[in-house]
Amino acid sequence: MPGSSSPHAIIAQSGGPTAVINQSLIGCVQRWLATSGSGRLLGARHAVRGIVNEDFIDFLTVDPALLTAVAASPSAALGSSRDKPDEEYCRRIAAVLAKHDISVFFYIGGNDSADTCRIVAEFAHANGQALRAFHIPKTIDNDLVENDHCPGYASAARYVAKLFVGDDLDNRALPGVKINVVMGRHAGFLTAAAAMARSCNSSSISEPGPHLLYLPERPTTLRDMCVEIAAVYTRIGRCQVAVSEGIRDAESGKLLTEVFESHAERDAHGNVQLSGSGTLGDQLADAVRVFLKGEAGVANPRVRADTLGYAQRSFPDPSPVDQTEAEAVGSLAAEMALADHPGGSITIKRTSNDPYEVAYEFRNLAAIAQKTRHMPDEFIAASNHDVTDGFLQYLQPLVGALPAVQGFI
Amino acid sequence: MPGSSSPHAIIAQSGGPTAVINQSLIGCVQRWLATSGSGRLLGARHAVRGIVNEDFIDFLTVDPALLTAVAASPSAALGSSRDKPDEEYCRRIAAVLAKHDISVFFYIGGNDSADTCRIVAEFAHANGQALRAFHIPKTIDNDLVENDHCPGYASAARYVAKLFVGDDLDNRALPGVKINVVMGRHAGFLTAAAAMARSCNSSSISEPGPHLLYLPERPTTLRDMCVEIAAVYTRIGRCQVAVSEGIRDAESGKLLTEVFESHAERDAHGNVQLSGSGTLGDQLADAVRVFLKGEAGVANPRVRADTLGYAQRSFPDPSPVDQTEAEAVGSLAAEMALADHPGGSITIKRTSNDPYEVAYEFRNLAAIAQKTRHMPDEFIAASNHDVTDGFLQYLQPLVGALPAVQGFI
Numbered sequence: 001m002p003g004s005s006s007p008h009a010i011i012a013q014s015g016g017p018t019a020v021i022n023q024s025l026i027g028c029v030q031r032w033l034a035t036s037g038s039g040r041l042l043g044a045r046h047a048v049r050g051i052v053n054e055d056f057i058d059f060l061t062v063d064p065a066l067l068t069a070v071a072a073s074p075s076a077a078l079g080s081s082r083d084k085p086d087e088e089y090c091r092r093i094a095a096v097l098a099k100h101d102i103s104v105f106f107y108i109g110g111n112d113s114a115d116t117c118r119i120v121a122e123f124a125h126a127n128g129q130a131l132r133a134f135h136i137p138k139t140i141d142n143d144l145v146e147n148d149h150c151p152g153y154a155s156a157a158r159y160v161a162k163l164f165v166g167d168d169l170d171n172r173a174l175p176g177v178k179i180n181v182v183m184g185r186h187a188g189f190l191t192a193a194a195a196m197a198r199s200c201n202s203s204s205i206s207e208p209g210p211h212l213l214y215l216p217e218r219p220t221t222l223r224d225m226c227v228e229i230a231a232v233y234t235r236i237g238r239c240q241v242a243v244s245e246g247i248r249d250a251e252s253g254k255l256l257t258e259v260f261e262s263h264a265e266r267d268a269h270g271n272v273q274l275s276g277s278g279t280l281g282d283q284l285a286d287a288v289r290v291f292l293k294g295e296a297g298v299a300n301p302r303v304r305a306d307t308l309g310y311a312q313r314s315f316p317d318p319s320p321v322d323q324t325e326a327e328a329v330g331s332l333a334a335e336m337a338l339a340d341h342p343g344g345s346i347t348i349k350r351t352s353n354d355p356y357e358v359a360y361e362f363r364n365l366a367a368i369a370q371k372t373r374h375m376p377d378e379f380i381a382a383s384n385h386d387v388t389d390g391f392l393q394y395l396q397p398l399v400g401a402l403p404a405v406q407g408f409i
Numbered sequence: 410m411p412g413s414s415s416p417h418a419i420i421a422q423s424g425g426p427t428a429v430i431n432q433s434l435i436g437c438v439q440r441w442l443a444t445s446g447s448g449r450l451l452g453a454r455h456a457v458r459g460i461v462n463e464d465f466i467d468f469l470t471v472d473p474a475l476l477t478a479v480a481a482s483p484s485a486a487l488g489s490s491r492d493k494p495d496e497e498y499c500r501r502i503a504a505v506l507a508k509h510d511i512s513v514f515f516y517i518g519g520n521d522s523a524d525t526c527r528i529v530a531e532f533a534h535a536n537g538q539a540l541r542a543f544h545i546p547k548t549i550d551n552d553l554v555e556n557d558h559c560p561g562y563a564s565a566a567r568y569v570a571k572l573f574v575g576d577d578l579d580n581r582a583l584p585g586v587k588i589n590v591v592m593g594r595h596a597g598f599l600t601a602a603a604a605m606a607r608s609c610n611s612s613s614i615s616e617p618g619p620h621l622l623y624l625p626e627r628p629t630t631l632r633d634m635c636v637e638i639a640a641v642y643t644r645i646g647r648c649q650v651a652v653s654e655g656i657r658d659a660e661s662g663k664l665l666t667e668v669f670e671s672h673a674e675r676d677a678h679g680n681v682q683l684s685g686s687g688t689l690g691d692q693l694a695d696a697v698r699v700f701l702k703g704e705a706g707v708a709n710p711r712v713r714a715d716t717l718g719y720a721q722r723s724f725p726d727p728s729p730v731d732q733t734e735a736e737a738v739g740s741l742a743a744e745m746a747l748a749d750h751p752g753g754s755i756t757i758k759r760t761s762n763d764p765y766e767v768a769y770e771f772r773n774l775a776a777i778a779q780k781t782r783h784m785p786d787e788f789i790a791a792s793n794h795d796v797t798d799g800f801l802q803y804l805q806p807l808v809g810a811l812p813a814v815q816g817f818i
């Protein structure tokens with residue numbers, strides 16, 4: 001019922017959780033409760049699945065202190081889902097929304113979630129239902145178009161940068177090749193964040209890592225990677241490498257993971273499972289070890305690989321800027337929904353880098369849905385295996401304070 | 410020259426780095442510089458290898474501000490080594506120490522390092538050299554005998570507990586079986602620290618993970634693990650599992666990693682490489698997936714594994730208690746060396762749990778060297794796959810403040 005003073009609304013969280021997706025949830029809930037008067041706000045558990053199953057909580061009944069505690073908790077407090085609704089699924093969603101007299105749909109997620117938002121809204125409109133859908137952005141991959149950056153990315157980047165700082169010092173103490181596989185299916189933003197670790201290393205530390213970064217935007221070959229890693233190792237006796245899980249083979253165009261594995265699992269969206277397995281890192285380490293012992297003539301090289309895993313999106317050490325912005329996009333969605341805004345996707349635009357300032361703008365769902373933003377060329381160094389200073393200036397205000405480290409080697 | 414008012418000394422760091430091993434280094438250095446008068450203190454780069462190669466820094470020449478910054482940095486600022494000296498190696502070490510008129514040897518490390526300390530001292534004595542060796546304890550494995558706990562453990566335990574908190578919420582949002590492989594070759598203390606995550610979960614969260622812990626102290630079989638994991642999964646729809654990399658097969662007595670892998674790498678100490686590979690986690694995940702789909706009849710189970718990797722020992726977020734104690738054992742070593750103490754290993758004894766208080770005591774090197782402390786029976790639950798409240802009370806004062814989390818599912 002757009003135009004009504006008290007519409008009823010539903011909110012859900014979708015896709016991979018982040019360290020701050022609950023800030024967006026609670027930002028929306030608190031603003032709604034403070035502003036809407038008699039309008040109900042339901043939370044659906046496990047995303048669209050919770051809508052069709054009518055598995056709701058009514059936020060009017062939740063203790064305000066619990067809301068505050070949830071906001072500071074990582075992961076998705078309502079639960080999530082990887083379900084991608086087809087037409088029948090959308091029909092069921094629309095039917096449930098109509099049954100509960102709901103005319104506002106808040107959905108927090110990435111580009112798949114924006115698409116779900118769009119499909120549900122279009123289906124409802126085609127059936128004569130009044131429904132305004134608000135997509136609240138979230139993704140550690142930082143790959144939503146029309147956004148300077150996405151809530152969730154800064155906290156994941158913070159974790160990656162901190163991990164690489166300590167890991168580089170570890171690999172300096174016991175020198176070798178250290179490969180770290182970082183999340184990011186299509187976009188290299190999170191892998192690129194590893195480069196921020198270098199800024200933590202002070203003057204006493206020469207040649208801080210990471211020394212090579214492999215991004216999905218720059219396909220390569222296993223052989224080229226081995227040659228490049230061996231060159232760094234031969235020159236300085238160690239090499240810390242950041243590899244995106246989405247790195248592609250330049251010859252076949254396939255994911256390197258697919259080249260290594262014949263039996264890759266796929267999810268409901270048809271995507272190959274990349275996370276939750278150490279295979280890519282292990283296979284890369286094996287290949288580098290063979291190359292170093294063989295062509296590079298290194299007697300007993302120490303080669304190790306770590307796959308950073310789900311802690312990238314759920315480690316409880318969020319970036320303060322990320323918390324603030326995630327809360328803001330949720331709050332703005334509620335505010336605009338209650339001001340009869342027709343709906344869309346909220347985006348973040350950077351209006352100033354020094355001092356750091358952002359503005360929030362609406363875009364049509366179709367402008368965001370299913371589109372993927374990649375690392376722009378100006379963020380990738382000419383070598384293809386590093387970032388530019390421009391990228392570091394872009395990232396620096398987002399990640400919060402990082403440790404400053406020193407050493408004697 | 411014991412008895413001299415100004416002996417000369419050398420210090421080095423050995424074995425796997427930790428988040429606080431530099432606190433011990435700088436604690437010793439600062440106390441030495443403040444107390445010794447004209448006695449030199451050399452730092453050997455990369456442990457015993459730096460001694461035989463005479464690769465030293467002279468701490469009298471180091472900017473005091475750099476010392477303070479190094480203390481707060483993770484990993485081993487002097488570098489480390491896995492070399493285990495044989496008799497010829499010890500002869501060369503003793504010759505270098507004699508050449509530089511060094512009569513005090515500080516060595517920061519675990520039980521292998523205590524043994525190196527012992528061998529070098531015995532060799533020097535047999536050759537008529539005056540040498541007092543001080544072993545300064547360090548190990549994330551927490552496996553030194555005669556110690557309540559070891560510097561380095563609390564920070565690693567803090568990282569593991571924080572990671573499990575976020576990871577359990579992540580596995581609650583997208584439910585499935587989540588296996589996390591934790592460091593610890595012989596002792597389960599670090600894997601057991603995952604259980605601390607449950608204390609972070611407040612009343613709104615039921616059945617917080619981890620739900621099963623597999624410790625080296627309790628060998629099991631792959632089949633039993635699958636049955637136990639399936640039972641939790643069938644009951645609550647998810648299961649977070651902490652598995653020690655050192656878990657052993659009860660039937661063969663072998664490491665489970667060895668059962669899975671025919672070609673395991675070994676280091677200079679004859680130890681199989683456990684870290685820096687995702688193999689154990691991946692193989693366990695595959696086995697659990699097959700079991701759930703087969704015998705347990707689950708249609709499409711979500712099973713993921715992460716291997717926590719080197720961040721456990723180098724993530725720059727140390728426990729405050731760990732920092733304080735690591736500094737204290739280093740400082741005490743310098744103090745006692747300058748007070749003509751004959752040498753030995755410094756140990757930590759807990760004198761009170763509430764309020765938390767510790768005392769530092771010396772033990773003979775032979776009492777510590779090459780011995781491994783395991784989790785005592787009173788810390789392991791009767792189920793064999795969990796810890797007792799006694800363990801959580803033991804761990805709680807060590808890890809520092811942990812996040813408090815809430816949710817709606």
